[in-house]
Amino acid sequence: MTALMDLYEAVKSGVDWADNVFVKNIDESEAKTDLTFLLVRDATQELENYGSNTFHTMTYTLQIQIFYASDSDLDYDEVELKLFRYLESKGYLISNVRGRLQDPDTYQDYQTFLVNIEKEV
Template sequence: MTAVMDTFSLLNGHVTWVDGIYPKLIPEEILANQTSLLIRDAYSSLGNYGGNTFNTVSQNIIIQIYYSLESDLDYDTVEIELMKFLTANGYMVSDIKGRQTDPDTGQDYQTIQVKRITVLKEK
């Protein structure tokens, strides 16, 4: 399974304050009056070199929260809860962009980048 799909599976059963969680792309028919969570790839890097090879893969994932235009959520509370849950499940929060407003939909959104490091087993 890919890092995006692993993260989707993890969050899909836990995050109950969103109307939908989407890997890679939010479908066009999803309206701005829904709170949506988008999970997509950022980049990966190799590390921990030794024995003429790399021994870890660092996978960076972007999670964007698009808040409903009618949202009454406490943004800080749900974002902190999400980041603590991810951290407790082996992710590191590597960047928080700060809330912005989507010019097309008028929705507030937050972008959080997390990293998951996989240690490769020797064969």
């Protein structure tokens, strides 16, 4: 299974406060502004730990976006910290939290953050 699909499965099984989790792109027919959902997608990969003229690990950087329902009563800090701790327990490193913004088209608040995971190849 790819690093992206591993993260998707982890998020799907570890998040009970969202209405849906999407991978790679958002299914517009299921992404309504009155729902809270997450989008998981690739960001970058880096070849690392060179020895004997070859690499031995790859670090995957993956992006997660949380789109909050326009009428959400969730405590954003609480659910985000819970998700960060859960992902850390699964071996992911939270590498960047970009801060909440509001989507100019849907007026939904959203948060974007990056996680890293290293795999031997």
